[in-house]
Amino acid sequence: MAPAFAMxxxxxxxxxxxxxxxxxxxAMSLPAGFLDELRGRLSLAQVVxxxxxxxxxxxxxxxxxxxxxxxxxxEKSASFHVDDRKGYYYCFGCHAKGDAISFVRETExxxxxxxxxxxxxxxxxxxxxxxxQSQQRADRRTQLSDVMEQVVQFYRLxxxxxxxxxxxxxxxxxxxxxxxxxxxxxxxxxRAGLFHHLRxxxxxxxxxxxxxxxxxxxxxxEPFDRFRDRIIFPIRDARGRAIxxxxxxxxxxxxxxxxNGPETPLFDKGRNLFNMGPAREAAGKGxxxxxxxxxxxxxxxxxxxxxAAVAPLGTAVTADQLALMWRITDEPLIALDGDxxxxxxxxxxxxxxxxxxxxxxxxxxxxxxxGQDPDDLxxxxxxxxxxxxxxxxxxxxxxMWQRETEGKxxxxxxxRAALDKQLRALIMTITDASIxxxxxxxxxxxxxxxxxxxxxxxxxxxxxRPGKKATAPSGPTAAARASMLAGSSDQERLxxxxxxxxxxxxxxxxxEFELELERMACHxxxxxxxxxxxxxxxxxxxxxxxxxxxxxxMPLERLFAERHVAIxxxxxxxxxxxxxxxxxxxxxxxxxxxxxxxxxIEEALEDWEDLPGETVTYRLGEAAKALDRAGRGDDDDxxxxxxxxxxxxxxxxxRDAFDALLAQIGRGKGQP
Numbered sequence: 001m002a003p004a005f006a007m008x009x010x011x012x013x014x015x016x017x018x019x020x021x022x023x024x025x026x027a028m029s030l031p032a033g034f035l036d037e038l039r040g041r042l043s044l045a046q047v048v049x050x051x052x053x054x055x056x057x058x059x060x061x062x063x064x065x066x067x068x069x070x071x072x073x074x075e076k077s078a079s080f081h082v083d084d085r086k087g088y089y090y091c092f093g094c095h096a097k098g099d100a101i102s103f104v105r106e107t108e109x110x111x112x113x114x115x116x117x118x119x120x121x122x123x124x125x126x127x128x129x130x131x132x133q134s135q136q137r138a139d140r141r142t143q144l145s146d147v148m149e150q151v152v153q154f155y156r157l158x159x160x161x162x163x164x165x166x167x168x169x170x171x172x173x174x175x176x177x178x179x180x181x182x183x184x185x186x187x188x189x190x191r192a193g194l195f196h197h198l199r200x201x202x203x204x205x206x207x208x209x210x211x212x213x214x215x216x217x218x219x220x221x222e223p224f225d226r227f228r229d230r231i232i233f234p235i236r237d238a239r240g241r242a243i244x245x246x247x248x249x250x251x252x253x254x255x256x257x258x259x260n261g262p263e264t265p266l267f268d269k270g271r272n273l274f275n276m277g278p279a280r281e282a283a284g285k286g287x288x289x290x291x292x293x294x295x296x297x298x299x300x301x302x303x304x305x306x307x308a309a310v311a312p313l314g315t316a317v318t319a320d321q322l323a324l325m326w327r328i329t330d331e332p333l334i335a336l337d338g339d340x341x342x343x344x345x346x347x348x349x350x351x352x353x354x355x356x357x358x359x360x361x362x363x364x365x366x367x368x369x370x371g372q373d374p375d376d377l378x379x380x381x382x383x384x385x386x387x388x389x390x391x392x393x394x395x396x397x398x399x400m401w402q403r404e405t406e407g408k409x410x411x412x413x414x415x416r417a418a419l420d421k422q423l424r425a426l427i428m429t430i431t432d433a434s435i436x437x438x439x440x441x442x443x444x445x446x447x448x449x450x451x452x453x454x455x456x457x458x459x460x461x462x463x464x465r466p467g468k469k470a471t472a473p474s475g476p477t478a479a480a481r482a483s484m485l486a487g488s489s490d491q492e493r494l495x496x497x498x499x500x501x502x503x504x505x506x507x508x509x510x511x512e513f514e515l516e517l518e519r520m521a522c523h524x525x526x527x528x529x530x531x532x533x534x535x536x537x538x539x540x541x542x543x544x545x546x547x548x549x550x551x552x553x554m555p556l557e558r559l560f561a562e563r564h565v566a567i568x569x570x571x572x573x574x575x576x577x578x579x580x581x582x583x584x585x586x587x588x589x590x591x592x593x594x595x596x597x598x599x600x601i602e603e604a605l606e607d608w609e610d611l612p613g614e615t616v617t618y619r620l621g622e623a624a625k626a627l628d629r630a631g632r633g634d635d636d637d638x639x640x641x642x643x644x645x646x647x648x649x650x651x652x653x654x655r656d657a658f659d660a661l662l663a664q665i666g667r668g669k670g671q672p
Contacts (some may be wrong), residue, residue, distance in 0.1 A: 034128065038116070039100060041123040047086040047100045051107050052080065054069035071095045071107060086368035109284025111327065114239060140210075144266050147203055147211045148242035154197050155187025155232040155245075166250055167231045170208055173297065174302075175379055182297055189247060194225040212244060212261040230259065233295040235267070236312065238276045243267045246274070246295055246313070258294065260314040272320040273297055275312040280328045284305030288390060289329040290366075290632045291317070291348070292374050293336050295346070304383040306390075309374075317349050319356060326361045333393050338368035350400050354429045363394040368501070397442045400426060405450065413515055416451070420514065421448075434659055437546065440539035448535075451518070494564045496520065496527050499584060502570040503534060506580035507543040514538060517586055523593075526555045531582035 052068035059066045063085030069075050070091040080094040088099040100437055104115040120127050158164050167188040195214050216223045230247030237243050244261035261267055275298050283289045287308035292298050293540035294311055301309035325332040334349055336342035346365055353363055364390045368377060378386050390421055410416055423443050430436040463599050503510055522528040537546035565571055570583035592650035
């Protein structure tokens with residue numbers, strides 16, 4: 001009969017397997033036929049039966065036809081089917097399917113390697129070694145793991161002796177009971193004793209040193225313990241093996257408040273997380289994975305019911321640790337301390353994570369009250385307060401936005417441009433195109449919220465000033481006012497169409513004109529939608545394709561079908577950045593001039609009652625002349641232009657006349 005599926009419970013942890021590994025198979029290929037033999041030796045019904053209750057009415061054990069409520073989703077009926085003869089399972093409700101290996105991976109939330117090790121031991125098989133060297137390394141790790149277990153047990157006993165009285169008082173002051181000490185294998189390292197204890201147990205000195213727990217001085221003195229007068233927190237890997245220790249100093253004057261063991265064949269601090277094994281198991285049962293800052297935070301969270309809590313090991317979060325978190329859950333929750341150092345740590349995680357984002361993998365951030373960590377918050381206000389912080393966690397894009405805008409006054413075009421440049425640089429570090437697009441969409445939405453909506457001008461409607469009577473003024477009739485503003489709306493609409501088409505024909509110049517586009521009012525619904533879509537997708541590599549995805553193809557077809565758009569030089573020579581830049585600058589200047597003149601006419605009409613009639617008439621006349629000058633170039637299609645040294649566009653006939661005048665002045669002064 002196969003051995004029991006679950007291994008005995010280690011003190012302080014419940015794990016599937018806590019014994020030594022025979023070999024490291026994380027980087028090896030298993031021999032052909034090994035997995036087939038493993039599956040052949042196992043009874044899938046026996047493996048699954050430890051996680052489900054079989055429906056006796058539907059099941060037929062004699063034929064290996066077993067039914068049960070599905071362990072992967074909540075249900076009352078037995079829709080989960082196991083074919084024990086073929087070695088496969090299938091759920092007719094959630095469509096989960098697989099074999100014994102996939103079942104262990106999913107239900108225990110472990111990786112492929114660990115699932116193979118668990119099932120191999122259950123089947124009484126040994127995972128083969130790749131070569132003699134890997135077997136030797138595995139044997140060495142096994143020996144070091146045994147040494148670390150002896151170290152953990154020694155320090156646990158010391159916590160309960162007279163020398164550990166101060167440590168016990170500290171732990172009780174922090175709200176941890178003796179039962180919690182045992183659950184977490186907490187200990188106390190006296191000023192001396194471990195070296196002599198291990199030597200008396202027959203442990204070789206090289207194993208003590210390689211474990212990182214004993215230090216040999218260079219001057220020939222007797223070896224001494226690395227941890228002295230510290231509360232001990234065992235650090236275990238995902239399989240529950242002790243791989244190192246963390247220690248908190250009892251002496252306030254100690255150089256380091258917290259001390260971790262050094263890098264060893266067992267321990268790489270950048271590739272492990274405190275409490276990773278139990279947290280992974282809890283996350284597999286639906287608990288949110290919470291990333292805290294230190295040991296006490298993790299213990300406080302777990303004791304309060306948040307079992308899927310982990311912490312980095314004395315360093316900033318690394319890319320390898322992020323990968324570990326994402327293997328446990330798709331969206332870890334970062335809950336760092338609510339102080340300046342905690343916020344800096346959170347921002348470092350943002351910068352680290354942005355290039356690593358892929359679809360379905362993200363981060364959320366829980367902002368704790370200022371000056372508090374999870375342990376402080378739980379002690380002061382209980383688990384519900386911590387749950388409220390978790391429920392209010394924000395996505396990473398919001399924290400990125402907060403960092404770039406918080407405490408800053410963004411009240412000028414220059415400052416807005418600087419903010420846009422920084423945000424664009426951050427978004428461009430995202431390698432996944434889909435996520436980069438969605439980040440750009442969200443940042444544009446936040447920008448609109450920060451800057452406020454662009455005020456849309458309403459042609460023909462008078463804007464009354466504060467204190468003015470809300471009665472219609474005497475003077476020009478409605479027909480006269482309409483005549484004064486006639487044609488303005490149509491011409492503005494055509495200019496807006498050309499501006500939008502120019503940007504779509506040459507998107508590379510969009511960053512130069514993004515602020516002007518943002519401020520440009522659009523009265524036509526199609527134009528409003530297109531402008532919003534251009535701003536929203538400004539960071540996309542294919543702007544027109546992105547707009548078609550969001551609006552469809554009809555708005556673009558209607559835009560480019562307009563005659564003024566079709567004959568525009570920037571559209572005819574699509575992709576010519578210099579032509580597009582000149583055309584866009586001219587159209588924006590004329591549009592702004594026309595709208596400025598229209599506003600001047602409206603203001604003159606508003607002042608009709610308060611100013612002498614001659615004054616208003618004069619202003620209206622001057623405004624009409626200016627309006628005429630602003631649009632005169634529209635019909636000047638046959639004019640020839642030159643580019644002056646300062647970049648301005650000048651009519652050639654005007655420049656020739658000016659040159660002739662200069663020559664005449666020169667001859668009058670006796671020059672040749």
